[in-house]
Amino acid sequence: MPEPPRRQGTILVVDDDDVSRMMMESVLRRGGFASILTARSGEEALTILSGITPDCVLLDVVMPGIDGFEVCRHIRATPRTAGVPVIIQTALDGAKDRQNAFRAGATDVLVKPLEAYELIARVSVHTANRMMTARLEEYHHRMEAELEEAQGLMAALPPDTERLEEFRALGIAFNDHLRPSSAIGGDYWTAWPFEDGRVGFFAGDVSGHGVSAALRAFLLHSLLVPPPTFAEDPVLLAAHLDRRIHQAFQGSRHFVAGVIGILDPVDGVLAYVGGGFRDGFIRRADGSSESVPLSGLPFGLVPDMPRSVRVRPLVPGDALVLFSDAVVEIADHPDAPADADAFRLWAMAMIAQENPPLDQLAQRLGDRFAERFGDHVSDDLMILSAAITRPPDMP
Structure with missing residues (x-):
């Protein structure tokens, strides 16, 4: 079988169930993602997020302690991570459950049980969009700095x-x-x-x-x-x-x-x-x-x-x-x-x-x-x- 394409980006997988967490990590690695972080709880996820900015978060909802919705709200409320795509994966598939996910700030929702192809496809799309947006933001900030310098030169x-x-x-x-x-x-x-x-x-x-x-x-x-x-x-x-x-x-x-x-x-x-x-x-x-x-x-x-x-x-x-x-x-x-x-x-x-x-x-x-x-x-x-x-x- 041909090797999967190497995909850029860091993915954070958050799930309190060991089997689900390891399964998602394995699927993502087979799909070409090499940089994957995992967290067993909402608290551990927030600790990781305090030090790094991933390119995508795959987040379970029902967890003891801080649940997925609260983690998602924290991500959106933090300027450094506010633009990171969050894919909520849940066994709750009612319309109200989806509404709650999007109200919490989710970018997308995946319903368990997860299909490997769909998981890789959605994470790939959201990660690519995030990285493209990050590059555009970096370019924008660089242009702002250069324009500010040019303004000073023009004023002189x-x-x-x-x-x-x-x-x-x-x-x-x-x-x-x-x-x-x-x-x-x-x-x-x-x-x-x-x-x-x-x-x-x-x-x-x-x-x-x-x-x-x-x-x-x-x-x-x-x-x-x-x-x-x-x-x-x-x-x-x-x-x-x-x-x-x-x-x-x-x-x-x-x-x-x-x-x-x-x-x-x-x-x-x-x-x-x-x-x-x-x-x-x-x-x-x-x-x-x-x-x-x-x-x-x-x-x-x-x-x-x-x-x-x-x-x-x-x-x-x-x-x-x-x-x-x-x-x-x-x-x-x-x-x-x-x-x-x-x-x-x-x-x-x-x-x-x-x-x-x-x-x-x-x-x-x-x-x-x-x-x-x-x-x-x-x-x-x-x-x-x-x-x-x-x-x-x-x-």
Whole structure:
């Protein structure tokens, strides 16, 4: 006769009758199970279960002391063993007896006398399901740990507190609100100082969602930090991004919608190159606002895209506000902003009502937006503000 297939998994057989217990162990071993534990009572079963987690429990009901139903309830009440399949085997075959078994938490019920083929088949199915579930749970926990680590890495991409204080000393207050649609996302920004007191920045929305978008954001970060030597020229930096992103994303149809800018607090000027980002706006010190067009093809779609610099005045008390698509892509809320101008009006109304400090502008806008529309946001959300707080501290 051919040897039975070797089956994985540890089986715990619980029965106070020596003959029944040894018979079930023998049948299971002939069926290919090598790891079998046995218990003569409910108390002994609980002792074993306190130290190991079997892949299946074959459990008699009628036993002196702690019966099978109580053992089953204990298994279900213990988090470590709650998912272990329990097959109750009993001579009681009435409908009420089966109901009691399932109410106690049984996965399956076998009626004595047991058929060897049925015993092996049911234990095999439940053990295989349990082991597959355990592998999926292990994979899930590993993915959660890796996503948590990736979240930390993504959170470290924007300028840290020390760098933000450096910008503040130059007269520029950056503030952000970042909220990925899943565990991690592709919205990204960074900034860098120049020796003459100006500050360059990039804000972008990498196409896609989740892990793949985050990986593309890391690639984008590698192209910008540290900034290339020609980063003082937004057009040259845009050409650099177009070529490198097109090369890296070629064939994937992915791109980066964004804006490259240089803030000059000394001369009170914003110079920028738009690349398919949502139009931002400037909140002026006098309470007015104006749109900042950021049209153009996203970065990376065309390797040699002609681009030009636009210039806007930005003086102390003014704040540039940028935002990603999520704020205008809410389809299932009647009051949600329909376009960039609608968001500008909503944001200006909130600013007029609450008058948030310039160095908290984006965070306050993001918090209020999340309170009102957060459950309806399906894309990565980024709001970034860059305010000119005062002329820079000069040596």
